Amino acid sequence: MVVEINHFIIYLREIKKTSKNTEVSYQRDLLQMAxxxxxxxxxxxxxxxxxxxxxxxxxxxKEGRATTTISRTLASMKAFFHYECAQGNIGKDPAELIKAPKVEKKEPTILTVDEVNCLLSQPDGESPKELRDRAMLELLYATGIRVSELINLRKADVNLTVGYITCRDEHKERMIPFGKVAKLALSAYMERGREYLLKEQDCEWLFTNCNGKAMSRQGFWKIVKFYGDKAGIKADITPHSLRHSFAAHLLRNGADIHVVQAMLGHSDMATTQMYMNYAQKEAVRRAYTGVHPRG
Structure with a gap:
């Protein structure tokens, strides 16, 4: 079965043009199944x-795997057996009628503006690592991009003059603007930090680890965790928390939901709508505290 799984992964890469992260995820899930x-x-x-x-x-x-993990595994299985059926390797798709467990939707962790400011102010030194960390955190909050998109940015994807980045995923390309603070952090990193991390190596990636290699998701997660603890933030923050906060803060301040949807790269408006619900709750709370005598 391993041979067939490997053929499927090649199909994903060469025909479907899926991302490396998707390939790795599918391959891991399917090999564990096998x-x-x-x-x-x-x-x-x-x-x-x-x-x-x-x-x-x-x-x-029974192993206690999270419902999200099981749902993702089932999605991998369904894609694989659908492919095997389409290729004529099997006569019937055994995964077709299997249903995924119901996933309870958790409220996203959304930081307050003060918490975000505190988090982003933590890397305040001038070492190459701190310049990089500040630039990564500022850019993530300024654009709301996914962590995978952040670590896969190339130097050529950044236009400092105009102030935007180009993000590419499996299906489309989008251009996202960023503001003055992120621009200053990026400029400082590219001028005074990046070349020291590269150690005279050639690397197309915008952000690298301390060995001049591509930054990993786990590596950036540790960065966020470190500065979150340093800032004394009690919420269980992850890199995705800054994406959630980016969207919620924009909508709370009156941004058009379709514009936010485009910047986030959501194909379904319902996904963006959950941030609008947060923004509306915040608006009610602020209206109440602003006018109630004991607010």
Whole structure:
């Protein structure tokens, strides 16, 4: 089954043009599935049944895996077996009728403006690392891009003169503006920090780790965690918290929801709408405290 999985990953890369992160995620999920099925004596794709896949889902639930993880795994399985069916390798798709567990939607962690300001002020030194960290945090909050988009930015994707970045995902390209503060942080990093991190190596990536290599998602998560703790922020923040906060703060201050949707790269307006709900709650709270005698 591993051979078929590898062929599927090549198909994703060369035909579907999926991102590296998507490839890695699908491959990891499918190899874990294949390992479980192999222990049950199921070694060939054609011998996989709906029952055996349901057994694997049940196993993941018993292992205490999060519903989001199980849903993602099921999505990988469905894509793989749909591909195998389309290729004529199997006669029937065993994953077609399997339903994902219901995922409880959690409220996104949205920082206050004061919390964001406190977080972004933490890397205040002039070392190459602090210049890089400040630029990454400022740019993330200024644009609301995803962490994967941030760490995959190339130097050529930044236009400092006009003040915008070009982001590319699997399906489209979008240009996102950024403001003066992010521009100053980026300029300082590119002028006084980046070349020291590169250590005379050639690298197309805008942000690198301290060895001059591409920054990883885990590496940036640690950066956010470090400065969040340093700022004394009690909320359980992640890099995505700055994306949530970017959207919520823009909408609260009157930005058009369609503009925010375009900047975030959401294909579905409903995804952006959740930030509007937050903005409306904040507007009610501010109106109340502004006029109530004991507000």
């Amino acid at each position: 390992s479980f099925l192999g222990q049950q004596g199921i070694m060939e794709v054609g011998k996989v049944t709906k029952t055996s896949l349901n057994s694997y889902i049940l196993y993941l639930e």
